Amino acid sequence: MSTVLQLSNVVKSYGDAVALDGIDLFLPDDSYVSLLGPSGAGKTTLLRVIAGFETPERGAIRFAGRDIGGVAPYEREIGFVFQNFALFPHLTVEKNIAFGLENRKNNPVTDPQIVRRKARDMIALVGLTGLEERAVTQISGGQKQRVALARTLVTDPKMVLLDEPLGALDANLRMRMRSELRSIRERCGVTFLHVTGSETEALAMGDTVLVLDGRKIAQQGDSDTVYNHPVSPAVARFLNCYNIFSGVIEGLVFKTAAGVFPVGATVQPCAQKAYAIRYDRIAIRPAGTPAGEGEIAFEGAFLASEYTGSAITSFFTLDDGKVFEVETHLSHAAPESYEPHGRYSLIWKKDDAIVYA
Numbered sequence: 001m002s003t004v005l006q007l008s009n010v011v012k013s014y015g016d017a018v019a020l021d022g023i024d025l026f027l028p029d030d031s032y033v034s035l036l037g038p039s040g041a042g043k044t045t046l047l048r049v050i051a052g053f054e055t056p057e058r059g060a061i062r063f064a065g066r067d068i069g070g071v072a073p074y075e076r077e078i079g080f081v082f083q084n085f086a087l088f089p090h091l092t093v094e095k096n097i098a099f100g101l102e103n104r105k106n107n108p109v110t111d112p113q114i115v116r117r118k119a120r121d122m123i124a125l126v127g128l129t130g131l132e133e134r135a136v137t138q139i140s141g142g143q144k145q146r147v148a149l150a151r152t153l154v155t156d157p158k159m160v161l162l163d164e165p166l167g168a169l170d171a172n173l174r175m176r177m178r179s180e181l182r183s184i185r186e187r188c189g190v191t192f193l194h195v196t197g198s199e200t201e202a203l204a205m206g207d208t209v210l211v212l213d214g215r216k217i218a219q220q221g222d223s224d225t226v227y228n229h230p231v232s233p234a235v236a237r238f239l240n241c242y243n244i245f246s247g248v249i250e251g252l253v254f255k256t257a258a259g260v261f262p263v264g265a266t267v268q269p270c271a272q273k274a275y276a277i278r279y280d281r282i283a284i285r286p287a288g289t290p291a292g293e294g295e296i297a298f299e300g301a302f303l304a305s306e307y308t309g310s311a312i313t314s315f316f317t318l319d320d321g322k323v324f325e326v327e328t329h330l331s332h333a334a335p336e337s338y339e340p341h342g343r344y345s346l347i348w349k350k351d352d353a354i355v356y357a
């Protein structure tokens with residue numbers, strides 16, 4: 001797979017505040033890329049730098065085989081879909097989509113028949129056939145999202161940047177639009193770079209996931225790699241599915257305030273020292289159940305459970321006061337109830353933990 005976009009050592013500040021601090025990344029052609037990061041990590045800034053709305057102080061940006069550092073936004077052939085859709089309320093669905101084509105600075109299309117054909121093709125591509133004449137004030141949130149996307153795609157961009165594209169939709173629609181967006185992208189064959197603050201959305205949608213943290217790219221990989229092998233405690237914390245203990249490694253054990261864990265097979269070199277065990281890798285057993293071969297058993301007091309449909313998350317407090325989470329998938333086991341404040345043995349395989357040392 002070839003690279004469509006490459007950033008090398010890109011730095012962008014606002015006054016004294018550094019928003020992007022040496023970004024290096026490459027995006028594959030014809031793929032769906034999620035850009036995940038906590039609030040304030042610089043996600044929007046990164047999109048704006050790629051689109052050309054912001055000029056970085058340092059670094060190089062190569063897109064589709066050329067350096068676009070000095071190229072104006074409208075000449076970059078990169079589309080941008082805004083979170084609030086930014087549609088023209090007084091125009092119909094079709095006119096909103098046609099607008100970008102007729103009014104672009106570079107090579108506007110003036111033949112009304114070509115405009116109409118291209119707009120209608122795009123309307124079909126995003127599944128809005130039949131709504132051409134409808135005012136955009138009279139369509140649903142999901143349909144507005146498709147109009148915004150069609151309006152960008154009609155200009156034939158070589159890549160599309162989407163800033164929290166599902167952020168304005170309700171939870172149900174967000175889920176449905178995930179697969180819609182992926183299939184629209186597959187049909188048009190260009191790379192989508194989708195910014196989100198939701199780890200589940202990023203992992204579900206991206207062929208490639210980029211994690212932005214501390215103004216740098218902390219990790220780039222496929223969903224499976226990022227989920228199962230976060231490169232740092234910061235990335236693991238952000239994925240929201242790991243119990244993380246800070247501490248130090250001493251020989252074959254990792255010492256934390258909660259206790260001492262024997263170190264297993266996965267030791268990840270990292271400046272930040274921590275021990276991480278995924279919520280769904282832990283079994284809950286009656287207090288006193290001993291650890292088996294290669295296992296770690298740790299006691300905690302049951303706090304509460306939260307039912308999420310396909311899984312139950314149970315919260316325990318450890319003896320140092322730390323809250324510890326266990327996720328039990330209901331396809332694996334029937335739901336169990338635990339005694340409030342009762343003590344339980346929490347058991348995991350030492351090789352399932354990641355030790356950052």
Ligand SMILES: Nc1ncnc2c1ncn2[C@@H]1O[C@H](COP(=O)(O)OP(=O)(O)OP(=O)(O)O)[C@@H](O)[C@H]1O
Pocket residue numbers: 014017018019037038039040041042043044045046197
């Ligand atoms: N125009 C601006 N002037 C000054 N500082 C800015 C400006 N835009 C962004 N920043 C700062 O740059 C940093 C990165 O902001 P950015 O909006 O890129 O983050 P983000 O990851 O998109 O956040 P969110 O998920 O909350 O939208 C933040 O500290 C922010 O306050």
